[in-house]
Every structure is written in C-alpha cells, then in structure tokens.
Amino acid sequence: MSSVTLTINGQQVTVPKGTSVLYAARKIGVDIPTLCHDQELTRFGACRICVVEIPGMRNLPASCVTEATDGMVVFTESEAVVEARKTILELMLANHPIDCLICSKNGACSLQNYAYRYDVQGNAFPGEKHNYPIENENPFIVRDMNKCILCGKCVRACAEIQGRSVIDFAYRGFDAKVSPAMDLPLGESECVFCGSCVAVCPVGALSEKAMLGKGRTWEVKKVRTTCPFCGVGCNYD
Numbered sequence: 001m002s003s004v005t006l007t008i009n010g011q012q013v014t015v016p017k018g019t020s021v022l023y024a025a026r027k028i029g030v031d032i033p034t035l036c037h038d039q040e041l042t043r044f045g046a047c048r049i050c051v052v053e054i055p056g057m058r059n060l061p062a063s064c065v066t067e068a069t070d071g072m073v074v075f076t077e078s079e080a081v082v083e084a085r086k087t088i089l090e091l092m093l094a095n096h097p098i099d100c101l102i103c104s105k106n107g108a109c110s111l112q113n114y115a116y117r118y119d120v121q122g123n124a125f126p127g128e129k130h131n132y133p134i135e136n137e138n139p140f141i142v143r144d145m146n147k148c149i150l151c152g153k154c155v156r157a158c159a160e161i162q163g164r165s166v167i168d169f170a171y172r173g174f175d176a177k178v179s180p181a182m183d184l185p186l187g188e189s190e191c192v193f194c195g196s197c198v199a200v201c202p203v204g205a206l207s208e209k210a211m212l213g214k215g216r217t218w219e220v221k222k223v224r225t226t227c228p229f230c231g232v233g234c235n236y237d
Ligand code: FES
Pocket: 033, 034, 035, 036, 037, 044, 045, 046, 047, 048, 049, 050, 051, 062, 063, 064, 065
C-alpha cells in the first residue's frame, strides 16, 4: 500500500494513502477535538469542531473527512483554528440548556470538555432555545432533545451497528431534531432499546435510564454479563 508523508504542527508523519488528517494527527499524539466522528461509523463531517488550517486552502477543512496528501502542511491549533472552534462551540451552546450541574453526563460530556478546553462560556449568542419535553416514558432510555447537538452519531449507530434506522433527522433549520418516524416516542417506534445510540451520544441528550442517579460514568465498573434488555445473551460488556 502506498503511503504519504505530511507535516502536522511541524512534525512529520507517514501514513497509508487514504488516511484522514485526523488519524494522521492521532498517530503522532496530536489531539484534534471531534464530536460527530466515531471510528466505528461512516464519516459525516457535520460538527466541524475538528477543523484544521492547511496553507493554500481557502477554508478550514474538517480533518475527519480530509484525506492526508503527500507534502501537506497542517496546523491543528493555529489562531484561526482556535477562533473557529470557539465560534462553533458558542453556536452549539446558544441552543443548549447549559445545566451541567444537574446533567447526568456532567464530567463525561464532550461538549462540556471542549467548552472548558477553549474557554467558551456559552453566552455569545443569546436567543431562543428549544423547550422540548424530556422523553422518559419507556423503561430504558431518557431522551432530552434540548441537549442534542445534531452530530448524527445516534442515527448512524442505529443504521450501521444495529441495522435498524429507527431514528433519523427530522424537520429543518431551528426545528431540526433527531426523531423516530412521525416524531413518535421511542417506546412507540420500532426501537429495540439496544443502547447503541446511547453509547455514542457525546452529550446528555441520550441517557441510560437504569444508570440515572446510580453514579457518574467514571464511578461505574464494567463487568462481563448477559445483556439485561432482551435476554438473548449477547454478553455485552
Ligand atoms: Fe469532524 Fe465532526 S468531528 S466534522
């Protein structure tokens, strides 16, 4: 397989042709933030938090969907990149409850982590916020669409990991949201509550009901057991 050599933040790295800039950076320990990217799912390029600066390119490309090329020069934390990331985070937080103190994802939320990393307060764009009711009727998953950042990881996990496509993007513009068909609650949809969507959600939009009030993510130990949801015996960790 042919390879390409590029320079990231002054450091040379050689990767197989076809590798994204994001993975080339990871190979040398350069941490580029991501929200919509997951190595188990198809590339999406939606959130733009992973933008980088590549001299010669007019815009800041998303590193997760940009292929590394021979001789490419990349800056991952330049002034322009940091400014863009701050604005992206401010825009996400403009329509977010920012109730981190009582959020089940507090301390394990990527949006919170990046807001901290880039010193973003969430008050740059005051305006209308969603006020969706929290969906809590089914026994397994709590959905709080007020916290959704439309990264689409849950949509892809449902389709690509579970092969079901129960949820998808619905509506447009400010009203865009992730929802089962006809905007039904999960409990009335074809959802089998496999938990794939909860596992990939980077924020507090999807939570496992059984875990609420039982401890923070880092306080919980994983054990090999039989999945309690359906009794098939998948032996999920
Ligand atoms: Fe690259 Fe979202 S992580 S666009």
